[in-house]
Amino acid sequence: MTPSVVPEAVSRQPWMMLVPLFGLVVLGAAVLYSAAGGHLQPYAFSHVLRFLIFLVMAIVISRLSRNFFRMAAYPVYGGIVALLVLVELIGAVGGGSQRWLNLGFMTLQPSELMKPAIVLVLARFYETLPPPMTASLRGLVPAGVLIAIPAVLVILQPDLGTALAICFGGAVTMFLAGLPLWWFVSAGTAALIAAPIAFFTLLHDYQRNRVMTFLDPESDPLGTGYHITQSKIAIGSGGIFGKGFGNGTQSHLQYLPEAHTDFVFATMAEEWGFLGGLFVLFVFAVILTWGMNVARQAPDRFSSLLAAGMAATIFFYVAINLMMVMGLAPVVGIPLPFMSHGGTSMLTNMICVGIMMAVNRWNQRPSSFS
Amino acid sequence: MKINFRRLIPQAHTTSGTLRNSFDRRSLVVGSVQGGIGVLLAARMGYLAVFENEKYKLKAESNRVNLSLIPPRRGWILDRHGTPLASNRADFRVDIIPERMVQGDNTIARLGQLLSLSPIDMQDLHDKLDKAHGFAPVEVASGLDWERFAAVSVRLPDLPGVVTQRGFSRHYPTGPAVGHLLGYVGTASAEDYEKDRDPLLITPGYKVGKDGLEKVFEKQLRGKPGARRVEVTASGRIVRDLDTREDVQGKTIKLTIDAGLQDYAARRIGPESGAVVVMDCHNGDILAMASMPSFDPNSFSDGIGRLEWKMLSDDDHVPLRNKVLRGLYPPGSTVKPMVALSFLEAGLDPEESTICNGGLRVGNRVFHCWNRRGHGRVNMAKGIYQSCDVYFYYFAQKMGMDIIAAMARRLGLGQEFDLPVVGQSYGTVPDPAWKLKKYGREWQTFDTVNATIGQGYFLVNPLQQAVMASRIASGRQLMPRLLYSDKPSMAPSLGFPQEHLDYVHKAMSDVVNGPGTAHRAALPIPDVLLAGKTGTAQVVGLNVSSGKGGLWKYRDHGHFICFAPFDKPRYACAVLIEHGGGSGAAYPIARDVMTYLWDKQKAMDTLLEFEKQWGGTAQQRLDARYRTYSAQYGVNAPAVSPEEEKAKVRQAEDTQDEPQPIVSDAQSPAPEPVAPATPAPTPSPDGADNAGGTAQ
Structure with missing residues (x-):
């Protein structure tokens, strides 16, 4: 280890990503x-x-440590689902749709937090799933339920864009987890057929x-x-x-x-x-x-x-x-x-x-x- | 089974390692898809920003820049001395473009509140909106004060379709006095826009001439619009002016009219229905042509409201008719100097005389003179100044109708003049050929008798009478003109020997200054002697009314033609008072109008005395009448359909083709009471000086 003027805590940051990101934020500003x-x-x-x-x-x-993420995955997911339900209830009581919770110091939109959370929980799920079961229903149904719960809650708000984002994040994770390709192909085909029907009935x-x-x-x-x-x-x-x-x-x-x-x-x-x-x-x-x-x-x-x-x-x-x-x-x-x-x-x-x-x-x- | 089989195969091989492989492959796929979409986005953006740049630049510009036309200022209309008869006043105005309104009723109610419009104004506004076509602006209010204007201006974002503007509006300083002469302006009608797709026509605040000179000289008065480019926000708020092209004001029109005289004449007619025309005997300039009652062109420019319309329709004096040009009346005895000239030209010795016993027997019929007691021996001069009918009955039989009709036309009766006006009714000069053509009947003795005293089929308008007076005065073929010109114009001589003219002039002077029928017409100006001729035209037969009193519409028309000074004629004037009960209603007006030309102060004193009794000037009386109407009817005046409106205007204008009943007898004048020569001058509100100088 050669001594460096730059402290280690600074030098190990991924600067090749962070510097362009700073540029983007500055342009945004x-x-x-x-x-x-x-x-x-x-x-x-x-x-x-x-x-x-x-x-x-x-x-x-x-x-944070990897184990912390592993441990936190389900509680975080469950907590955010609870918040989504809470938002739904407040909306129903208040007589109108609501997407956020007023925490006093800031308004929090739980559906937004669900976007990384769904990835986290699915990553945890597929890690614990024995590899041979990946291609079985055991690898599909629980993951599908994990995605469907928040997606349905968010659609009810109604916030189609966020629901799509949650589904997309979940689907990509499932795809990368190695689920059989033809599932995605047939799901895609089904979506193509269902979309026009949903367009005229659900939207x-x-x-x-x-x-x-x-x-x-x-x-x-x-x-x-x-x-x-x-x-x-x-x-x-x-x-x-x-x-x-x-x-x-x-x-x-x-x-x-x-x-x-x-x-x-x-x-x-x-x-x-x-x-x-x-x-x-x-x-x-x-x-x-x-x-x-x-x-x-x-x-x-x-x-x-x-x-x-x-x-x-x-x-x-x-x-x-x-x-x-x-x-x-x-x-x-x-x-x-x-x-x-x-x-x-x-x-x-x-x-x-x-x-x-x-x-x-x-x-x-x-x-x-x- | 097949599905089961396929699922079993990969299941058997799925291990951590294969999953890791599959992750690597699939993450590459995901990355590629992401990259692909990135390229697609870059391409799309390049297409929008580079290839379609021009198109979108233009669209951004047309978003940003709002081009609005600035209505041109209308050219002024000046009198002969440069006094404005019609000018422009800077004002604040509010218009609505119905097409662009979102919640029309709310917007209008809000405007009414902000501008504090009365219920009558609101009703008129609703009427206008009902008739309006979507794209054409509808005037809500003009001539606003700054507070009310600002109140609307700041709320424009909440009032879509409302346009506020600083602009100019037409202003007629003397109001009703010039109503018929100048006409008025108003927003262009849908038909106008159909004909001429000029966007200027639907620019708020732009007005076109609707009647009179405003309409005739529309092209010259219009000018060229300016334009303003402004930067506006999406909600229509103006951020800044980019550039402005000034409008070019329309051309100024200078008239021969004398503004003071025009106003005086109009006011002097007072509550009567009548017309006054004054002409210059040197060049034919029309110094005044007033027709009353009239309308206020200032209040017409925002459209004619229900109440205004009711006022106009209720008035049996037909305020919509320009009586100078459209009113046709039997001229009565005012034709006698003309008839006398024709006799002189045909070689009749003026001293040749006849005896008037109050009537002339022709065959087994007696044609009466207005003076049933008779005038005794009458020569031509006495025939004129005493207006003896028998003299003219007698000699017209001898000389024949044809020379009289020819002289009438030479002096301007029955003629249409080359004037910049919207229409003239030229009337009728009857003669045997005309009657044969029109009715297929032979000319009768009583036709000649009627014609020589200006009755029967004879119909003239007041302008023609003024022209006749000026031609008799000057002996020249003066043509009336309205457009001022510096160039002296010498009208060609009519070819009368001077002694004929002198003879008639003297006789006409005697009408006023001698033993004639109109002593009270003498001018209160030393050394200026007025020469004139009275006329009383019957409207109905003697069996219906004597024509002197009773129902207004049965009363005789009063005429007076005159010129002064009698020996060196400078100005000629014709006055008509419709149903005035005789010439006594007319000549006091002529006297005061002529007085005005020499001594304004004296004339004004007389007028102000009269106006005290009448209740103010024509403008004040019109305003008072409007107040009475608005108190009486409020918003209950009936709506007027465009058809009704057109019908009413046509009725007021189409006087030329009114059917003339066939005359089957002499229309002998009613007997006139013969009064003392110089009665006390008591101005009566009716202007009816009947009791004074007897007239015929």
Whole structure:
């Protein structure tokens, strides 16, 4: 061991992922600063502050031992399911749908926490499942129930986007756990058949509308299609180099809805152009590639499933959000990780990052006592 | 069984190691899918931002920039001295574009509250909205004060479809006095927009000429609109002005009208229904052409409300008719100087005379003179100044109708003039050929008798009478004109020998200043002698009414034509008082109007004295009447359909083609009481000076 000026606690952090991530958060803060009309308040300052707080949290998470994760998996899952039920009950009593709990100092959206939790619990489940049973119903049914409980609760809220995210995270974990491929193929086929039926029976009117508008946004340019149309205008009018920092008209003149949350990418693209968009995609590629590498290098089944599931969860956010703002997916309320203004999404994504960092740490010390 | 089999096979081989392998392979698949989607997103973004950049740039611009037209300021209309008859006043206005309203009723109720509109205003607004086409703006209020304007302006985001604007509105300083002359402006109708798809027509605050000179000179007065580019937010709030192109004001139109005289004449008519025309005897300039009662063009520009409409329809004086151009009346004895000129030209010695015994026997019929006691021996001069009917009956028989009709046309009767007006009714100058053509009947003796005293089929409008007066005064073929021109125009001579003119002028002077029928028409100006001719035109037969009193619509029309000074004519004037009960209603007005041309103060003193009795100026009386109506009817006035409206206007305007009944007898004038020569001048509210100078 050669002595180094950099303390070991600092040097062992995964800087090749963290530095681009800082870049992305700073860009996000700049965009939020501009969206607030050139002010740090109310978005940019709290954005950076939250990131720093949650970064500390992520580092703390990364210090936790593997056994702690193993032990905590089911209690955490159970706790969050309980919170989801509680939210449902409060909503029913209060006479309306509710997605969050008011904790006094912050509002907590339990469905968000479920996104990493479902991955955690499934990773734990498949670790304990004897390998020969992976391809049996014993490997499918309990996992399916674990996914279905929170998914149904969240759909009832109703929050289709989060429910899909939970299902996606769970499904990817199951896929990586080695379940037979033809199950996924037939499930996919069944979904293709069921989707149109569900579309006309299960979805709420506003959800149906969003899908219809996605298919033909110009049909209702001032109604539901307005979001997509304005978002495309913002991205398209930015060009290669953008209109320049602080010069976005779509966001500043309020043509772009939710310019600081769900459509923050459009706000960014208008001012920073195609190059800004490529930078964002590049950072996400770095983070996700790093995450998948961490998963591949993980010493055991639990760790690899955990890291890969976290990467998939972040990926789902990014993919759906970007497809939505570019008019490739219907409008679902999913924010863009690390750029959208919002505490809960930052919390969830930093939990994912923290867990990936934890797995990364376990990788570096395969012989540790944990 | 097959399913079972397939499940058994991999089960047998599943170990930690195979799972690890499968994880590695599958994580590669997941990573590839993620990468693939990343590439797809980058491609999509490149497509939007690079290939479709132009399209979206344009869309962003059209989002951001709002182009609005600035209605051009209308050209002013000036009188001959440069005093504005129609100008523009800066004002604050609020309009609605019905198409863009979301919750119409709420918005309108809210506006009513903010602008403190009365129930009557609200009703009119609802009427206008009912008739409106979606895209065309509907005026809610104009001429607002800053507070009320601001109250609406700050709430615009909550009031979709409402437009506030600082602009200009048309202002007519003398109101009703110029109503018929200038017309009024209003928002362009749907038909206008159908014809001319100019977006200016549906720009809030833009008005087009609807009647009178405003309509005729629409093109010149219109001007060119300006444009304003502003940056707006999604909710329509204006962030900043980008650039503004100023409007180009319409051309100024200068008229021959004398604003003061026009106003004076209109006010002097008072509560009567009548018309006054004043012309310059040098060049034919029309100095005044007033028709009363009238409407206030200022209050018409926001549309005609129910109450206003009820006021107009209830008035039997037909306020919608411009009586100067559209009113047709038998001219009565005002034609006598004209007839006398025709006699002179045909070679009749003016001293040749006849005896008037109060009537003339032709065959077995007697045609009465207005003076049943007779005038004794009458020559041409006495025939004019005493207005002896028998003289004209007698000599018209000898000279024939054709020369009289020809002279009438030469002096302007039955003629349409080249004037910038929306329409003229030119009336009838009857002669044997005309009667044969129109009715297929032979000309009768009584037709000549009627025509020489301006009765029977004879119909003229007040403008023609003024032209006749000016042509008799000048001996020139003066053409009336309304557009001011510096260039002196010398009208061609009519070719009358000067001594003929002098003779008629002297006789007409004697009407006023000598032993004639209108002593009280003498001007209170030293050295300026007025020459004139009275006329009383019967409306119904003597069996119905004497024409002097009783039902208004049966009373005789009162006429007076005149010019002054009689020896060097400068101004000519014609006055008509509809159903005034005789010429006594007309010549005091002519006297005061002519007085105004020489001594404004003296004329104004007389007028103010009258207006004290009438209850104020024409404008004040109109306002008072509106208040009475709004107190009496409130919101209960009936709605007016566009068809009704059109029918009423047509009735007021289509006077030319009204059927004329066939006249089958002489319309001998009613006997007039012969009164002392100089009665005390007591201005009566009716303006009916019947008791004074006898008239015919």
